[in-house]
Amino acid sequence: MGETPLVWRARDVEWELDRTLVMGILNVTPDSFTDGGKHFSDKAGIAHGVRLAEEGADILDVGGESTRPGARPVEAEEEWRRIGGVIAGIRRKSEVPISVDTYKPEIARKAIRAGAVIVNDVRGLQDPEMRKVVGNSGAGAVILHMKGDPATMNVDPRYEDVAAEVHVFLTRQMAAAMAAGVSRDTIAIDPGFGFGKTPAHNSELLERLGQFKALGRPVLVGVSGKSFGPDAPGGKQGSLAPSLEAAAFAVMRGADILRVHDVAGTVPFVRALDGRTRAPANRKNL
Numbered sequence: 001m002g003e004t005p006l007v008w009r010a011r012d013v014e015w016e017l018d019r020t021l022v023m024g025i026l027n028v029t030p031d032s033f034t035d036g037g038k039h040f041s042d043k044a045g046i047a048h049g050v051r052l053a054e055e056g057a058d059i060l061d062v063g064g065e066s067t068r069p070g071a072r073p074v075e076a077e078e079e080w081r082r083i084g085g086v087i088a089g090i091r092r093k094s095e096v097p098i099s100v101d102t103y104k105p106e107i108a109r110k111a112i113r114a115g116a117v118i119v120n121d122v123r124g125l126q127d128p129e130m131r132k133v134v135g136n137s138g139a140g141a142v143i144l145h146m147k148g149d150p151a152t153m154n155v156d157p158r159y160e161d162v163a164a165e166v167h168v169f170l171t172r173q174m175a176a177a178m179a180a181g182v183s184r185d186t187i188a189i190d191p192g193f194g195f196g197k198t199p200a201h202n203s204e205l206l207e208r209l210g211q212f213k214a215l216g217r218p219v220l221v222g223v224s225g226k227s228f229g230p231d232a233p234g235g236k237q238g239s240l241a242p243s244l245e246a247a248a249f250a251v252m253r254g255a256d257i258l259r260v261h262d263v264a265g266t267v268p269f270v271r272a273l274d275g276r277t278r279a280p281a282n283r284k285n286l
Contacts (some may be wrong), residue, residue, distance in 0.1 A: 006220045006256065010117040010140025013097050015058075017218050018252050019274040021100065022047075022267050023259040024057035025224065028082045029066045030053060039132055046089035053096040056267035059118065060094075062111075063101030067146075067195070068155040076104050083107075084114060091115035098269050099142070105129040112137045121197065122146050124173045128180065135181030141283045142188045142220055145174045147196025157196040163208040166191050170215060187259060188218040199227040206246060209253035221250040222259035241265070248273060 005018035015021060028045045033228060049060050064082035066072040079102065087098055090276055091114065099118035100111035108119045111134070118140035125131050125143050134141045145166045147157050159165050170189045191205045192214060206228065212219050223246040247258050247266060251273055260266045 006062075006216075006218050006255075007185055008140060008188055009138075009183070010097060011112075011138050013117050013140075014132045018269050020255065021058040021257040022263060022270060023059040023061050023220070023257055024052035024054065024055070024263040025261050026052065026060055026086070027063050027066070027257060028062065031135045040278050042044075042085035043091060045083075045086035046093065049086065049090040050093050052263045053090075053094040053259045055264040057096060058095050059257075059261045060090060061092070061099040061101050061118075061120055062116070062188050064257045065076050066104065067101075069194075070149065071150040073151075076106050079104065080110055084110065087111055087114045087116055095158055097123075097190050097198060099140070103127065104131070105133045108133045108139075109137075110227075112139055118142065120144070120190075122192075124169065125177045125182070126173065131180035131182055134177070134186070135183075138183070138186065140188065141177065141182060141216060142190050142222075143170060143177065143194035144190040144195065145169050147192075153196035154194075157201065159201065162197065162204050163203045163211055167211060167215075170212065172219070174215065177252065184217070189215055190220040190222065190259075192219065193223050194226040200225055203228045206253065209250060209255060213254045218256035219254060220257040220259060221247070221255040223247055223250060224260045224262070226257075238281075244269060 005016045008015045008017060026045060052060055062083050064079040090098060097118045098116040100108060100116040103107055103118045103121050103123040106233050108130060119134055120142040121130060122144050125141060147153055163245060173189055177187060189212060192200050193205060224243045228246060
C-alpha cells in the first residue's frame with residue numbers, strides 16, 4: 001500500500017493530494033510581469049477566471065497587486081477595487097475554489113467574505129493580524145518565502161545555502177501561524193521561486209525541492225515565467241516550453257500544487273504525469 005496522501009483544508013473545501021493540483025493565475029493588475037493589463041476590469045477578470053476553470057484549474061488565484069521585481073505597493077482601497085467584483089463574479093459563475101493573492105489582512109478578510117477560501121500571502125504570514133484572519137476564518141493559507149520586498153527583492157539577493165535558509169523560514173512561519181490558531185491542515189508552503197532569488201538560486205531550489213516535503217505540508221510551486229540556470233530544467237528551450245519543463249521536474253521532485261498562467265497547456269500534461277506517479281485526487285465539499 002502507498003503512503004496516505006496529504007490533506008489540505010480550506011474552509012468548506014478539502015483536497016486529498018494524491019494528484020497535482022493546478023492553481024490558475026488571474027492578475028487583475030495593469031503591470032504584472034506576464035499578463036499585466038489583460039484582465040484589468042471586472043468583466044475581463046471574471047471572464048478569464050471562468051475560462052481558467054473550464055480549462056481545468058483546481059483553484060483560481062486572484063491578485064490585485066503585482067509582485068513582479070521592482071513593483072511598487074498598491075493601496076488597500078485600490079487593490080480591493082480591482083479584485084472585489086472579480087471574486088464575487090467568479091463565485092457566482094463557478095464552483096472552483098478561489099484563492100486571494102494578498103499580504104494585506106483587510107483585503108484577505110474582505111475576500112473571504114466575498115467567497116475566497118485560501119489566502120496566498122507572499123509575506124509568509126509574518127503579519128500577526130493576517131495570522132488572526134486566517135486562523136479565525138479557517139481559510140487555507142499559502143506561506144511563501146520572499147527575501148526583501150518586490151521593489152528590491154532581486155537586487156543582488158545572497159544566501160549561504162538558499163534551500164536551508166528557505167526551509168528555516170517556512171518552518172518558523174508554520175510554527176508562528178499554528179501558535180496563533182491557524183490549523184496545520186490548512187497550511188501549504190511555497191519556496192518562492194523568483195522572490196528574491198537569482199536564476200541559480202531557483203535552480204538550486206528546484207533540484208532540492210524534495211527537502212521541503214519533510215515539513216509535512218503540501219508544497220506549492222510557482223515556476224511559470226521564472227528564470228533558471230542554463231543547465232536546469234526550464235533554463236533553456238528544449239522539447240518542452242521552459243515553464244512546463246520546470247513544472248514537470250517540480251512534480252517529479254514532489255510538488256503538490258502548481259501555480260501557472262497556462263492552465264490549458266499544463267493540465268493535460270500534468271494529468272499524464274500524475275498517471276505515472278499518483279492516483280486520482282479528490283476534492284470534498286465539507
